[in-house]
Amino acid sequence: MEMPPPDPAILARKAHLVARLAAVLPGDALIQDPRETRAYECDGLAAYRCPPLLVVLPRSTQEVSDILRICHEEGVPVVPRGAGTSLAGGALPTADSVILGVARMNAVLETDYEDRVIRVQSGRTNLSVSGAVEEADFFYAPDPSSQLACAIAGNIAMNSGGAHCLKYGVTTNNLLGVTLVMMDGTVVEIGGAHLDAAGLDLLGVICGSEGQLGVVTEATLRILRKPEGARPVLIGFDSNEVAGTCVSDIIKAGVLPVAIEFMDRPCIEACEAFAKAGYPMCEALLIIEVEGSEAEIAHQLRLIVEIAQRHNPVELREASDADEAARIWLGRKSAFGAMGQINDYMCLDGTIPVGSLPLVLRRIGELSQQYGLAVANVFHAGDGNMHPLILFDANKPGDLELCEEFGAEVLKLCVDVGGCLTGEHGVGIEKRDLMLYQYSPRDLEAQLMVKDVFDPKWLLNPAKVFPLSISEDRRRAALAAE
């Protein structure tokens, strides 16, 4: 993966930058010891690494503003960072950039059950937001599988989703307001505890902008009362096609489960070997979860089972208690871990129209043969967000590159059938160069115009999202203006 070469002028001015930052930050907020900055060399896309110039770990919006103002004046790129779990290389530094980590900003600022909102500092982890309102039986809905580690900051930047977003939506649908620090240090408040911020929907563009428009330091999030209960059903089929048709029939029938997860045979086998959840060995497995009171759950499950029966399932297992429910989820939840046991893997994240599922799975199978790399499919079937896991051997020369090529083919396929390159993980550096497959240069120009307005000097996370060839002129012009 190509990254722009570091600017020697910035490297040469490191001591000066450190002195300026040290003047506004407490001593422990500035990290430059290479042993300590190593932890910031990469994010969840660990194949790509680069030590940053410096790491700063501010504790307040004011400190973030001071840091950005100084970096802006000095013309130094800044890479915002939450917990570093991005799978797209979104938080990957360059050698001439400052990593601005918000992990120390993790306080709950206000909990308001009457208005059903919580305000937190953005470094707070996703799960601990729900944790903060659990006492009142409330929760924060978007639940990425990484929720134990990932921060609200990263969730907002990537517009992250989760298993339950079929019913509750993704981050953007649950975000009401932010405190955003612009690259020049200006602090702006957008939205708040009321619905729909005034004026243009700036909150909507900031969410999913991958740290390129500003640094989010605080967020107002919608919280919801927990349903009375939830229960999954597990249904096995002897073909992917039939499982796909079943999903679409359930949706057409007006049932809207909170989650519909899909696993194919290679994935089932790996999970079974790893977690021993007692999954049936079949071609395709659906885990469908519904919510409500006991009676409501029973009613919805009955409808789902009726529909599934019409498709001759090879297995149909309803959870009758919490224990069985946990067992049904066990395999699915350990899917990534299971894969990690067998092999190195790359996790793709394209979305397709639900109706194209059988076709896409068949094509992936063919590509897998062609590239000689195994694939396991696990994904959110209700909304067509696929996570094919391509297995490769990082120690085998050329295997990573082969895997990336294969991955690119699959993502192009997603676009070809009317879908997109990434459903929830973001573009980062990983899918940067494929952007021109989904969008025309003109479409991308419109996005670049937004970046120009928020960050005219192109200093925030500059080498991400857009193909370098497309952003090059702007990055260079900004440098020349220095």
Next chain:
Amino acid sequence: MNKMLTPQSEAELAECITAAQAPLHIIGGGTRGCAVAGDALTTQGLSGIELYEPGSLTLVAKAGTPLAEIETLLASEGQRMAFEPMDMRSLLGDSGTPTIGGAFAVNSSGPRRIQGGAARDYLLGVRFVDGSGQVIKNGGRVMKNVTGYDLVKLMAGAHGTLGVLSEVSLKVLPIPEASVTVSLAVADLAVAVQAMSAALGSPFDVTGAAYDPAVGLVHIRLEGFAPSVAYRQEKLTADLARFGTAETRQSSEALWKYIGSAAAFVGRTGDVWRISVKPSDAPRLAPQLGAEALQFDWGGGLIWALTPEGADLRTRMAQAGVAGHATLVRGSGETLAALGRFQPQARPLEEISKGLRRRFDPRGLLNPGLMDTDPMTPGRMG
């Protein structure tokens, strides 16, 4: 003499905008009834549903497609637009055929906003022509998509100032089997908001919470499968008994249309304001507004106010120390000129918005002035 442009295709739309020498007033169905100076450009010729996949819950339509046409097709498959686009024709005294493009351009969201989200939350993809005449697409027709910046959200609620939508793709949802409304007799606004908060904070998935002070009723809507609705209705009625006596109505479609379209103010003179606040601020703010009539939706978070002409509700909000925003939905020319249609924004946000308009519409052709909230901008009354 002002012209009327009626492009018949996206390509023609792009030609019209490229060729334009003077400001354009973008019209969908024209039901919004607020004029901007300039030639009229209507999306009437861009009409038709291009794709509908009930099993994927998605529909793609050209921007000028009448909402009614989409609603009819969806209903034939037992589906609907869950954001309840509002119909303001009676309130504004307009006729016309509301379009899907217009509904998204104003981010038109009804009572279900509190549970299912705003119009923008259902918009999956757009095609539009910007002020330079360039055709741009963003998003797509799948439900999860984080590929690049979300210009879809930016276009929703931009009131045509960043581009003219030519095509939209949206997420639709099943029409639930049953819908009931539990109505509680409550005389006091503070108690009404408490009751609505209790309902919205319950596990019973409330999809509407409104208060009509004229009749002293809190309305709570429940939707879903019949047995589930029956169960939740019983539970909720018991839970809410402490706030007032309840009665249940089985068919409530007309009631929620009435609430969503601010029908209570139809035929009455005066300015009409739509105010978004934190629900718990409503009881404090309402008496300060000097309104002749009030209606509350979104659990108290949306206040409709009918006021004597020229009353500046934004100043009253500020005096009450209440955060949020107020849109002057209906006002006389003088009131609009004096107060502006939209809530002025903090300086840096106004700068960003202006910067975006300058980039997307460098010649200032598209509904110029409509979204400017800078008091110095001429023509901002829109």
